[in-house]
Amino acid sequence: MHPPISLIWFFLTAGVSIGLFTFTYFMEFLILFGKNTAMPRQAVIISLVISLILIGLGAIGASFHLGHKMRAWKAIKRFHTSWLSREAVFSGVYGFVLFLYGLAYYFNANPFIQHSLGILTFVLGWLSAFSTAMIYASNKFVLEWNTSLTVLYYLNMYLMLGSSAFLSLTYFYRPEFIPTYLFLTFLFVSLGLAFRIAFNIRQFIIPRPTINEALNLPHNRPIRVLDTGTTTNNYCTEEFYYKKGKDLLGSVLPVAYILTFIVPLFLIVYAWITGNYNYNFFKIAFASLVLGSFLERWCFFVEGNHVQNLFYGLYPEEGYRLRKGYMERKKTVIRL
Amino acid sequence: MAQFALVIDLNTCVGCHACATNCKEWNTQAAFGPLSDFDPYGKEPQGVWYNRIMTYEMGEFPNTQVFHLPKSCLHCQDAPCVPVCPTGASYKREQDGIVLVNYDDCIGCKLCSWSCPYGCREFDEADKVMKKCTLCIDRIYDESLPPEHRKPACVLTCPAKARFFGDIEDPNSEVYRVIKERNGFVLFSDAGTNPGNHYLPRTETKVHVDEHLLKHDNPLFLEVLRRHHVGG
Ligand code: SF4
Ligand code: SF4
Ligand code: SF4
Numbered sequence: 066m067h068p069p070i071s072l073i074w075f076f077l078t079a080g081v082s083i084g085l086f087t088f089t090y091f092m093e094f095l096i097l098f099g100k101n102t103a104m105p106r107q108a109v110i111i112s113l114v115i116s117l118i119l120i121g122l123g124a125i126g127a128s129f130h131l132g133h134k135m136r137a138w139k140a141i142k143r144f145h146t147s148w149l150s151r152e153a154v155f156s157g158v159y160g161f162v163l164f165l166y167g168l169a170y171y172f173n174a175n176p177f178i179q180h181s182l183g184i185l186t187f188v189l190g191w192l193s194a195f196s197t198a199m200i201y202a203s204n205k206f207v208l209e210w211n212t213s214l215t216v217l218y219y220l221n222m223y224l225m226l227g228s229s230a231f232l233s234l235t236y237f238y239r240p241e242f243i244p245t246y247l248f249l250t251f252l253f254v255s256l257g258l259a260f261r262i263a264f265n266i267r268q269f270i271i272p273r274p275t276i277n278e279a280l281n282l283p284h285n286r287p288i289r290v291l292d293t294g295t296t297t298n299n300y301c302t303e304e305f306y307y308k309k310g311k312d313l314l315g316s317v318l319p320v321a322y323i324l325t326f327i328v329p330l331f332l333i334v335y336a337w338i339t340g341n342y343n344y345n346f347f348k349i350a351f352a353s354l355v356l357g358s359f360l361e362r363w364c365f366f367v368e369g370n371h372v373q374n375l376f377y378g379l380y381p382e383e384g385y386r387l388r389k390g391y392m393e394r395k396k397t398v399i400r401l
Numbered sequence: 402m403a404q405f406a407l408v409i410d411l412n413t414c415v416g417c418h419a420c421a422t423n424c425k426e427w428n429t430q431a432a433f434g435p436l437s438d439f440d441p442y443g444k445e446p447q448g449v450w451y452n453r454i455m456t457y458e459m460g461e462f463p464n465t466q467v468f469h470l471p472k473s474c475l476h477c478q479d480a481p482c483v484p485v486c487p488t489g490a491s492y493k494r495e496q497d498g499i500v501l502v503n504y505d506d507c508i509g510c511k512l513c514s515w516s517c518p519y520g521c522r523e524f525d526e527a528d529k530v531m532k533k534c535t536l537c538i539d540r541i542y543d544e545s546l547p548p549e550h551r552k553p554a555c556v557l558t559c560p561a562k563a564r565f566f567g568d569i570e571d572p573n574s575e576v577y578r579v580i581k582e583r584n585g586f587v588l589f590s591d592a593g594t595n596p597g598n599h600y601l602p603r604t605e606t607k608v609h610v611d612e613h614l615l616k617h618d619n620p621l622f623l624e625v626l627r628r629h630h631v632g633g
Contacts, residue, residue: 066515132509132529139506140487149512150487205481206518206592274591279518280470281586282459291467292456294421297445299453300523304514372589373520376455376472 066207067307068366071130076362077226077355078123079156079197082116083190084227086163088246089113089234090183097180108238112231113167120160148199155193162186194223207369208271209264218260222358225253229329229351236344247337251330254354258326261361268368279375290378306379310367318364324357403568404498405536406476406597407553408576408585412604413563416456416469420555420564424452424473424534427554432539434504437527449523451534452555468603471564473534473555474521475588475596476500482513482522491531497568498597499538504530518592541566569597 089112095102104112128134140153166182168174198219201210228249235242277284293302329350336346374380428436428451439447452473458465476493480500483491490506491513493499502513502522507530514522514531522533537553540546550557556564567576576599579585585599 130510132524132531133507136488136506136508139490139508140510142489142506143484143487146484147487147512149485149510153487200512204515206516274589276457278591279589280457281588281590286460289458290455291458292416294418294453294455295448295450297447299447300449300514301520303447304511304524305520371515371520372518372592376470376520 066366066369066371067304068310068363069130071126071128073359073362073366075123075127076197076222077358078119078126079193080223080226080358081230081355082119082123082163083159083194084223084225085112085119085230086116086190087187087224087227088231088249089116090166090187093183094180102242104234105238108234109170110167112234113163113170115230117160117163117167120156120163124156124160148196148203152193152196152200155189155196159186159189159193162189191220194220201365201369206372208273208372209268209369210365212267214260214264214267218257218264221253221256221260225250225257226354226358228253229347229354232347233344233351236342236347240342243342244337247333250350251333251337254326254329254333258322258330261322261326264365265368273381274372274375276375276378276380279372290376293377301373302377302379305371306374306377307367310363314364314367317360317367321357321360321364324353325361326357328353328357402498402570403496404476404478404570404597405541405567406498406569406576406599407473407536407556408565408567408569408579408599408601409471410563410565410579410583410601411468411470412601413561414454414469414471414559415561415563416454417560418454419558419560420471421450421452421454423554423558424537425450427537427540428535433535435525435527436532437525439526447526449525449532451523451532466603470600471555472519472521472588473598474500474517474536475519475594475598476534476536478595478597479593481516481518481594485512485516487512498570499536500533501535501538502531502533504528504532507531518589518594519596536566569599 089104089109092102092104093109128137131137137153140150141157143150144154162182163186166179166186169179169182195216198216201207201219202212202215205211228246232243232246232250235246275284276288276290277286280288282288295302332346332350332353336342370381372380425436428434436449436451438449441448452471455470455472456467457470458467460466476499478498480491480493483493483500486492487510488506488508490503490508492501492503494501509524509529509531511524511531514520514524522531524530525532537555540553541551543551552566553564556566565576565579567574569576569580571577579601580599583601585601587596587599589596
């Protein structure tokens with residue numbers, strides 16, 4: 066699939082925004098249970114402002130994906146069936162309620178109002194993240210994405226970005242929480258690595274349809290594409306098969322792995338074991354995570370193969386070879 | 402419920418692209434407006450077409466068969482492109498099962514095209530909306546046309562008469578009859594989309610390749626055959 070930069074941008078901005086808010090509010094929430102986790106006002110306000118700016122920038126960036134930006138509001142109309150509609154509603158309302166929570170916090174509103182708004186923001190943020198993940202995971206025709214792994218992995222990435230961003234706040238405002246957030250970041254990055262590896266391995270074992278299935282013709286005969294009725298690339302071949310990206314994937318994927326997982330894990334484990342809490346480590350770990358996640362999302366799109374590529378002879382064939390025995394046993398009606 | 406659709410006979414389709422060309426012609430000029438290309442007259446024309454003709458070869462040499470597969474929106478009965486549309490711009494008409502895009506509501510998010518397993522929707526870079534076959538809805542209901550012309554442009558133009566149009570749910574219709582009589586099939590039957598458009602299968606022709614015949618016809622052809630067998 067062709068990777069839309071605007072959607073990758075939305076992933077990063079919304080991810081840091083929702084992740085950061087989650088940990089910021091989590092610390093506030095724990096106070097309710099008598100825990101001494103209050104962050105200084107300044108830290109909370111900085112974090113809320115960053116979250117708000119990021120979700121705003123995310124929404125603006127994502128609108129560049131649309132053909133008609135001025136009609137974007139219409140995307141709320143099919144909330145009952147469309148995950149994209151749900152994403153638009155939840156992320157929009159998340160931004161709005163986040164703003165209200167910020168005001169309530171800033172003006173020291175009644176704690177009940179503060180916490181109600183805080184919990185609501187948290188829920189809306191995660192519903193928005195879940196809806197975004199479901200846009201991909203619910204697509205039956207991109208088999209690489211069509212799995213609950215996509216959702217788990219996606220939500221974990223938000224936690225990964227959020228905890229590593231929050232690490233910087235603890236460094237400046239509550240250093241005694243650094244080990245906790247080092248651990249959380251370590252946990253989420255490690256889980257992310259595990260999910261990523263599982264995602265990659267899965268691509269080799271999913272049973273794939275073949276061109277014979279697409280054309281509903283006998284399974285035991287080879288079919289070749291002679292002509293696709295078009296002399297140049299068209300929307301289908303550009304959108305669903307991104308040749309330049311496929312060629313680059315082999316080089317980009319290892320870099321994405323290194324930047325997203327290996328570099329941050331190395332720095333975090335080093336800081337953790339040696340107790341050397343150098344701010345540069347945290348800065349580099351976060352920057353590496355963001356840059357790596359950008360590349361990782363790019364790979365996620367390019368790795369996705371839409372089944373319509375079968376008609377153009379551009380679908381991976383591994384599945385066919387793996388499934389050959391199965392395919393031949395399948396009862397077929399010979400029609401040609 | 403009525404389901405209007407096309408039925409295409411793969412025996413008679415000769416892959417002449419007349420349907421695709423007339424489709425573009427009709428839809429560029431009629432009520433559905435420009436069916437533009439990204440760059441229609443430039444070096445790299447990248448086109449929006451409602452109908453594309455793909456050509457495939459099946460079997461192993463020398464027993465191969467070539468067939469042409471015209472592919473436009475199949476007006477699926479369980480169209481996956483409809484529920485994913487966030488604006489409701491993509492919809493399926495109750496009265497005749499035609500799947501349409503309301504260009505005034507489409508925000509161009511492309512999600513519907515991601516959900517179509519057939520690659521039957523194309524984003525129009527000029528109009529910034531999603532487009533696809535309308536089953537020539539502006540022709541088939543146009544009372545100013547003589548009744549025999551109230552058919553899709555591609556059906557009227559097909560020189561091989563390979564295309565049929567009608568209500569596949571109506572037992573009295575020609576399409577219903579040909580699907581039943583000639584074992585009509587749909588693309589990607591496992592995809593759960595239940596397409597309206599059907600295809601009529603080709604009848605199998607077995608070719609016995611006789612070495613003498615080949616040699617007599619074209620001495621070089623035997624050489625080609627030999628090379629093919631040794632994998633050269
Ligand atoms: S062929 Fe594709 S675009 Fe047409 S109705 Fe079916 S899913 Fe939708
Ligand atoms: S591109 Fe248009 S028709 Fe397709 S899902 Fe988006 S808004 Fe709906
Ligand atoms: S029915 Fe009309 S719009 Fe559809 S392929 Fe035929 S000519 Fe084109």
